[in-house]
Amino acid sequence: MPDAKPAPAQALSAPQKALLKLGLTRDIDLALHLPLRYEDETRLVRLSDARDGQTVQVEGTVTHQEITLRPRRQLLVTLDDGSDTCTLRFFSFYPSHQKALAVGARVRVRGEVRGGFMGRTMMHPAFHAAGGELPDALTPVYPTSAQLPQAYLRKVVASGLARADLSETIPPELLGSLQRVVHGTWTLRDALRYLHHPGPDVSLDALEDRSHPAWQRLKAEELLAQQLSQLTAKRERDALRAPVLRTAPGGLHEQLLAVLPFALTGAQRRVGEEIARDLARPVPMHRLLQGDVGSGKTVVAALAAAIAIDSGWQCALMAPTEILAEQHFAKLIGWLEPLLAPLGQRVAWLTGSQKKKQRTEMLALIASGEAALVVGTHAVIQDQVVFQNLALAIIDEQHRFGVAQRLALRSKMTEGDDGQSREPHLLMMTATPIPRTLAMSYYADLDVSTIDELPPGRTPIVTKVVSDQRRHEVIERIRAQVAQGRQVYWVCPLIEESEALDLSNATATHAELSDALSGTVVGLLHSRMPVAEKKAVMSLFTSGHMGVLVSTTVIEVGVDVPNASLMVIEHAERFGLSQLHQLRGRVGRGAAASACVLLYTPPEGGRLGETARERLKAMAGTSDGFEIARRDLEIRGPGEFLGARQSGAAMLRFADLATDGHLLDWARQAATQMLAQHPTAAEKHIARWLGSKAEYLKA
Numbered sequence: 001m002p003d004a005k006p007a008p009a010q011a012l013s014a015p016q017k018a019l020l021k022l023g024l025t026r027d028i029d030l031a032l033h034l035p036l037r038y039e040d041e042t043r044l045v046r047l048s049d050a051r052d053g054q055t056v057q058v059e060g061t062v063t064h065q066e067i068t069l070r071p072r073r074q075l076l077v078t079l080d081d082g083s084d085t086c087t088l089r090f091f092s093f094y095p096s097h098q099k100a101l102a103v104g105a106r107v108r109v110r111g112e113v114r115g116g117f118m119g120r121t122m123m124h125p126a127f128h129a130a131g132g133e134l135p136d137a138l139t140p141v142y143p144t145s146a147q148l149p150q151a152y153l154r155k156v157v158a159s160g161l162a163r164a165d166l167s168e169t170i171p172p173e174l175l176g177s178l179q180r181v182v183h184g185t186w187t188l189r190d191a192l193r194y195l196h197h198p199g200p201d202v203s204l205d206a207l208e209d210r211s212h213p214a215w216q217r218l219k220a221e222e223l224l225a226q227q228l229s230q231l232t233a234k235r236e237r238d239a240l241r242a243p244v245l246r247t248a249p250g251g252l253h254e255q256l257l258a259v260l261p262f263a264l265t266g267a268q269r270r271v272g273e274e275i276a277r278d279l280a281r282p283v284p285m286h287r288l289l290q291g292d293v294g295s296g297k298t299v300v301a302a303l304a305a306a307i308a309i310d311s312g313w314q315c316a317l318m319a320p321t322e323i324l325a326e327q328h329f330a331k332l333i334g335w336l337e338p339l340l341a342p343l344g345q346r347v348a349w350l351t352g353s354q355k356k357k358q359r360t361e362m363l364a365l366i367a368s369g370e371a372a373l374v375v376g377t378h379a380v381i382q383d384q385v386v387f388q389n390l391a392l393a394i395i396d397e398q399h400r401f402g403v404a405q406r407l408a409l410r411s412k413m414t415e416g417d418d419g420q421s422r423e424p425h426l427l428m429m430t431a432t433p434i435p436r437t438l439a440m441s442y443y444a445d446l447d448v449s450t451i452d453e454l455p456p457g458r459t460p461i462v463t464k465v466v467s468d469q470r471r472h473e474v475i476e477r478i479r480a481q482v483a484q485g486r487q488v489y490w491v492c493p494l495i496e497e498s499e500a501l502d503l504s505n506a507t508a509t510h511a512e513l514s515d516a517l518s519g520t521v522v523g524l525l526h527s528r529m530p531v532a533e534k535k536a537v538m539s540l541f542t543s544g545h546m547g548v549l550v551s552t553t554v555i556e557v558g559v560d561v562p563n564a565s566l567m568v569i570e571h572a573e574r575f576g577l578s579q580l581h582q583l584r585g586r587v588g589r590g591a592a593a594s595a596c597v598l599l600y601t602p603p604e605g606g607r608l609g610e611t612a613r614e615r616l617k618a619m620a621g622t623s624d625g626f627e628i629a630r631r632d633l634e635i636r637g638p639g640e641f642l643g644a645r646q647s648g649a650a651m652l653r654f655a656d657l658a659t660d661g662h663l664l665d666w667a668r669q670a671a672t673q674m675l676a677q678h679p680t681a682a683e684k685h686i687a688r689w690l691g692s693k694a695e696y697l698k699a
C-alpha cells in the first residue's frame with residue numbers, strides 16, 4: 001500500500017518503529033534513503049592477492065580450529081583457500097561459530113586482511129557456507145540505527161524502491177539544461193536504482209564524493225524541491241495583507257534623523273530606503289538585514305520603528321538576551337523617548353526577570369497602545385502580551401530564534417476591520433553575513449538588505465595569534481591598556497559538555513587577572529549568574545569603572561563600549577570563525593587603536609593542528625565578515641548560519657552548498673519557470689521530496 005498512513009506505534013515491531021524514527025514512512029522516503037557506502041561481494045579474491053588493509057571476500061576450507069585463553073579468550077580458525085592461509089580471530093563467539101567453522105568446513109568469509117608478523121589475519125569476519133551465487137551489484141550499506149538490522153533495512157528499501165512512484169516531474173523543456181549541469185541523461189529512477197545497487201565496476205570514488213552524474217541528478221532534484229517550496233511560501237505570504245506604513249513630513253522619522261549624534265552612512269541610508277519601500281506596501285515585509293558587527297543596524301531598526309509609529313501603529317523589537325535587549329532599550333529610549341513624550345507615547349520594556357508589578361504596568365501600556373514601541377526578550381511573544389495594533393516586528397540576532405518564536409510574533413497582529421487576516425511586517429537582523437549560496441538556498445524566500453560599510457572613524461582591529469605560553473606578555477599588554485584608561489575584554493571558552501568546567505576556568509582566569517592587575521577592577525560575567533548580577537557587572541563595565549571584564553557568556557558580550565580597545569580570546573581554537581569575528585567586533589568601536597589577541601593552547605606536549613592554525617591565521621588575515629562566513633560555511637556547514645531556522649526540519653541531505661553552486665543556480669531558475677508553467681508537477685515534486693516537512697519549511 002503505497003504512501004499509506006503508518007499504523008499506530010503500539011502495533012509496530014521494533015524495526016518498524018525504528019523506520020518511523022528515521023522518517024522512512026513512505027515508499028519514496030525509502031527510495032531516497034541512500035547508502036553510506038558499499039561492500040563488494042561480487043567477487044572472490046585469492047588470499048595471496050589480498051593487500052594489507054584491503055576488505056576482501058575469500059572462499060576456502062577450515063584446516064584448524066582452537067580456543068586460546070591468552071592474551072584473552074578467543075577463537076582462532078585457520079582458513080586455506082589454496083593460494084595462502086589466513087587466521088580468523090573472534091573475541092566473542094558462540095558454539096554455533098565453532099560448529100560452522102569446524103575443520104573441513106568450506107566457508108565464504110569477508111573482512112579486512114591484516115598481514116601481521118604471524119601471517120594474515122582477519123578480525124571478526126562475516127562468514128557463511130561456501131558456494132551460492134555471487135551478487136552482480138555492490139551491496140549497499142545504509143545509515144541505520146541499533147534497532148534496525150542492515151539486512152532488514154536492505155529488504156524494505158529494495159521493496160520501497162520497487163514500489164515508489166518515480167515518474168518524471170521535471171518538465172521536458174527543463175530537462176536539457178538539467179542534463180547539461182549534471183553531465184548525464186539520468187532519470188530519477190535510473191539514478192536511484194544505480195545508487196542503491198551499482199554494478200561491480202563503478203568508480204567508488206565518484207560515488208563517494210558524490211560527483212557521479214547519478215548523484216548530481218539527485219542533488220539537483222533536491223535543490224529544486226527546496227527552491228519550489230520557498231517560492232511557494234513567498235507567494236503565499238505575498239497574498240497576505242499588512243498595514244501600509246508611511247512617514248509623514250516632519251514626523252518622527254525625520255525628527256529622529258535630526259537628533260542622531262551622527263550622519264547615516266551611505267549603506268545605512270540605502271537599506272533604510274529599502275525597508276521604507278517595503279513598509280509602504282500592503283504586503284507583509286519579510287526582510288533580513290545583514291551587517292557586520294558594529295555596522296550600525298540598531299539605528300536602522302529605530303528608523304523603521306519610527307515609520308510604524310508615525311503611521312499610528314506599534315512596533316516590537318526582540319533580542320535574544322536581556323543584556324542585549326537592555327542595551328537596545330537604553331539606546332532607543334535615549335533617541336526616541338524625548339520625541340515620543342510630547343505625543344503622550346512611551347517605550348515599554350518586557351523581560352523574563354521583570355518584577356510582577358512592573359510587568360503588569362507594561363502589559364497595560366502595550367494593550368492600550370500607549371507604548372508605541374516594545375523592546376524585550378522572548379517575553380514579548382508570550383500569550384499575555386496583547387498589542388493594541390502591532391504593525392512591525394523586529395528580531396535582532398535572528399538566528400538565535402526558532403521558527404515557532406517567529407510565527408508567534410507574526411500572530412500578534414490583530415485582524416483588520418475587513419475581517420481579512422493580517423500580518424505584521426517582519427525585519428530580521430543578523431551580524432553573521434550569509435554567504436551567497438546559502439542566501440540563495442535557505443533564504444530564497446527572504447529579501448535581503450546588506451550594510452556593507454562601517455561608520456567612519458573606526459580604527460582597524462589588529463589581530464594577533466599568540467600561544468598560551470606567552471600569556472604573561474598578554475597580561476602585560478592589558479596592564480598597559482588599562483594604564484591608558486582603556487578597557488579590556490577577556491573571553492573564556494565555552495566548553496559545551498560542561499557548564500561547571502566553563503565556570504571554573506573563568507573563575508581561575510578572573511582570580512589570575514585580579515592578582516596580576518592589582519588596583520584595577522576586574523569583573524566576571526558567566527551564564528549561571530542571576531540576571532540582576534549580570535546587569536550590575538555590565539553597568540560597571542559600560543560606565544568605565546571596571547577595567548577588565550572576564551566573561552564566558554559569549555553572546556552577552558554583544559555590548560557596545562567604545563572605550564574597550566583590547567579583546568583577548570582564550571582557547572580561540574575552540575571557537576567558530578564567525579563567532580571569533582563577532583567577538584572581535586566588540587572592540588574597535590571608538591577612535592582608539594584596537595587589538596584582538598587569539599590565545600591558543602597547543603595540546604599537551606604538541607603543536608596545534610594544521611587546520612586549527614590555518615583557521616586562526618585566516619582570522620588574523622582578514623576583517624571581511626563575508627569572507628570569514630564563506631570559510632565557515634566550508635569548514636562547518638550551514639548549521640552555524642541557519643541556527644534554529646531549520647531545526648527539526650530536513651536540512652539539505654544530499655546537496656552541499658560549498659560544492660553544488662552550479663546545481664543551485666539551475667534549480668533557482670528552473671523553480672520559477674516550473675511554478676509558472678507547471679504548477680501541478682511542481683506540487684508533486686515538492687510532496688515527493690519534502691513530504692510533511694514542506695509546511696515547516698515555510699515558516
Ligand code: ADP
Pocket residue numbers: 262263264265268291292293294295296297298299431455456560589
Ligand atoms: P550593530 O550593527 O553591530 O548592531 P550598532 O547598531 O550597535 O551595531 O552600532 C555600533 C555603534 O556605531 C553604536 O555605538 C552606534 O551608535 C554607532 N553608529 C551607528 N551608525 C553610525 C554612523 N552612521 N556614524 C557613526 N556612528 C554610528
Ligand code: MG
Pocket residue numbers: 297298396
Ligand atoms: Mg546589534
